[in-house]
Amino acid sequence: MTTPENAPAVAAGKAAAPASAPVAAATHAPAPQTTPAPTPDTGALRSLLPVLGAHRLTVLRTCLAALVDQAALVALVTLAAHTVGTAVIGHRAPSAATVGVLIGLVLLRALATWREMDLSHDLAYxxxxxxxxxxxxGLARSAPARIAGRRSGDLASTALGDVEALEFFYAHAIAQLLASGLVFAAAATLLGILGPWLLLAVVPVALLLLWSPLLEARGRAERGARTRAALADLSAESTEAVDGLR
Structure with a gap:
């Protein structure tokens, strides 16, 4: 029963009741769905190789230069370690021939490194x-039908930035990875002939190096995507500011 004495309390209770409904609705509202980040597509790397078909000779020369570079490095490190070990354990100074070979390997690797960098960057560009x-x-054929709603600076920065990002792959990955694989295979074969137990010190490290790029690949892909998006926005702003199209 409502009396003059309890009328304010009843009115306050009625006013508070509707306010609790949104709270309950918000409590039971479904959580927003989050779209998982896409898994890096390993097939995308294979799609970058056919364009090298028109540059077979340059690719071959780059791979040979990288192979000589890495083989000279392995030979230099091996001979230097043998020379130091002989001097420390056997108390014998290196011969003039050994010193000459070491100097020759240093010069060979310096020349091969320069040549490999020259050829790989020529190929990449x-x-x-x-x-x-x-x-x-492709942009000229699709414009303007497929670029509606896109910023002109965004299109320009994407066209240039995505292509420019491939420079590292073509200049610093293909020949180097191929040469590393060949040198490692030859070195592992030689170690297996000299002493199979030596492979126990090399193979686990090689497997760890092969596995390390796959470690936390999704997280690195997400961070890379955010960085690329931020760079694209910055480049779009800069391009449109210079062109006066904003």
């Missing part, structure tokens, strides 16, 4: 020039 032409041809 030739491929990037071809890819840029393909990208802009």
């Amino acid at each position: 030739r491929v990037l020039a071809e890819l840029r032409v393909r990208v802009f041809d």
Whole structure:
């Protein structure tokens, strides 16, 4: 029963009742769905190889230079370790021939490193020039039907930035990985002939190196995607500011 004395309390209770409904609704509201980050596509790397078909000779020369570079490094380190071990344990100074071979290996590796860098970057920028032409041809064929709603600076930065990001792959990955695999296979074969137990010290480390790029691949892909998105926004702002299209 409502009396003049308890009327304010009843009115306050009625006013508080509707306010609790949104709270309950918010409590039982479904949590927002989060889209998981895409898993890195390993097949994307294979799709970058066909463009090298028009540059077979340069690819071969780059691989040979990288192979000589890494083989000279392995030979230099091995001979230097043998020379130091002989001097410390056997108390014998290195011969003039050994010193001459060491100097020759140093010069050979310096020359091979320079040549490999020259050839690999020449190959990379030739491929990037071809890819840029393909990208802009694709934009020219699709514009303006497929670029509605896109910022002009965003399109330009994407066309240039995505292609430019491939420079590391073409200049610093293909020939180097191939040469590393060949040198490791030859060294492992030689170690297996000299002493199979020596492989126990080499193979686990090699497997760890092969597995390390796969460690936390999803997390690194997410961080890389955020970084690329931020760089694309910054490049779009800069391009449009210079062009006066904002």
